[in-house]
Structure formats: structure tokens, C-alpha cells
Amino acid sequence: ASLNVASPPLPRTSVGSIRSRTSMVFDNGEIVGEPGNLTIHVIEATELAGVDKSGLSDPYVKVSYGSKTVLKTKVKKENLSPNWNESVVVPGLTGHPVTINFLVRDHNTIGSDKDLGEFDLRLWEYIQPASEAHPGEYRADFWAPLNGSGGKLHLVVEYDPIQDGEGAQRKRSLFSRK
Numbered sequence: 001a002s003l004n005v006a007s008p009p010l011p012r013t014s015v016g017s018i019r020s021r022t023s024m025v026f027d028n029g030e031i032v033g034e035p036g037n038l039t040i041h042v043i044e045a046t047e048l049a050g051v052d053k054s055g056l057s058d059p060y061v062k063v064s065y066g067s068k069t070v071l072k073t074k075v076k077k078e079n080l081s082p083n084w085n086e087s088v089v090v091p092g093l094t095g096h097p098v099t100i101n102f103l104v105r106d107h108n109t110i111g112s113d114k115d116l117g118e119f120d121l122r123l124w125e126y127i128q129p130a131s132e133a134h135p136g137e138y139r140a141d142f143w144a145p146l147n148g149s150g151g152k153l154h155l156v157v158e159y160d161p162i163q164d165g166e167g168a169q170r171k172r173s174l175f176s177r178k
Contacts, residue, residue: 034162035093035094036095036162037091038089038098039158040063040071040088040089040156040157041085041155041158042061042071042085042155043154044082044085044153044154045081045084045146045151046080046151046152047081047151048079048082048117048150049080049116049151050080056078056079058078058106059075059082059104060076061073061103061104062105063100064103065090071087071088074086097122098124099121099123100120100121100123100157102119102144102153103115104146115148115149116148116151117147118146118147119146121157123159126140126157127159138158138160138161139156139157139158140155140156141155142155
């Protein structure tokens with residue numbers, strides 16, 4: 001599914017400033033949260049390495065949860081600052097520690113794709129309420145530094161906790177508001 005985020009402009013937050021108000025830390029240091037559904041928005045990247053002979057790359061992002069790939073974005077030809085604006089919903093998270101892997105790769109028609117950078121999102125370290133007006137909605141909007149050849153990946157994650165046995169998503173995403 002594709003997502004257009006032309007308006008309103010999203011607030012940008014540094015990675016280090018986000019903490020969950022609903023997460024708990026166990027004695028072993030593991031952070032857990034509430035059961036619910038996660039929406040991941042892969043917005044854009046910047047400062048990617050140019051690994052093709054032209055000095056550019058053909059980047060895409062592979063998003064994985066556990067051993068499952070939940071999203072593979074479209075390839076953006078000859079681009080070091082691509083815009084994807086693509087999203088995916090990961091339903092039924094249990095609240096246990098959650099790590100989402102983001103792997104940015106350079107697509108090659110001949111030969112194997114090359115890794116451009118990687119980021120592991122430990123969900124309960126980043127998620128926070130979207131606003132006090134909507135206490136059941138949690139979101140984080142940040143630039144993730146990519147390990148590897150550098151660059152940054154702009155991500156928005158929105159978490160919808162399931163309360164009292166609710167199965168349907170209740171969130172009103174900021175992306176769909178008029």
C-alpha cells in the first residue's frame with residue numbers, strides 16, 4: 001500500500017528523545033508493551049552511498065519482523081535520497097519485546113543486490129503517545145541512522161493497542177486526517 005504524506009508536515013524527533021509511557025522494563029532489562037497492531041511507514045532516506053558505477057544507487061527497503069519480510073518497497077532508480085512513502089500494518093503483536101529490521105539495499109539487475117545500510121527498531125524504546133488528545137494512539141517519527149555504509153532512514157511507526165479484547169484497529173492515523 002502506498003501513502004502520500006504531502007500535508008500536514010510531520011514533526012521530526014531525534015531518535016534519543018523517544019520513550020514509551022506504556023512500556024515496562026523487566027528485571028532482565030527487556031522492554032515490553034501492550035498487545036496491538038503496528039503500522040510502519042517508510043517515508044524516505046538521505047545520504048545513501050552510491051555503489052553503482054554511476055556513483056548512484058537503486059535503493060529499496062526490506063522490512064522484516066522475525067524471519068518474515070512484511071514489506072519490500074519499490075526500487076528507486078539512480079537515487080541517493082529516495083522517497084518511498086510506503087506502509088504496512090503488522091497485526092497482532094503480543095506486547096513482548098519487538099524488533100523490526102530495516103535493510104536498505106541497492107538493486108542490481110545483473111549480480112546480487114548490495115546492502116546500503118541497516119537499522120534494528122526495538123519498538124518499545126521508540127514508541128510514544130501521538131498526543132494527549134488521542135491517548136489510545138502511540139507514534140514515533142524519526143530519522144534512523146543506518147549501520148553499514150551510512151545514510152539515514154525516515155520512519156514513522158504508529159501503534160494501536162488492543163484493549164479489552166478489541167480486534168479492530170481504532171487508531172485515526174495522522175496520515176488520513178484532513
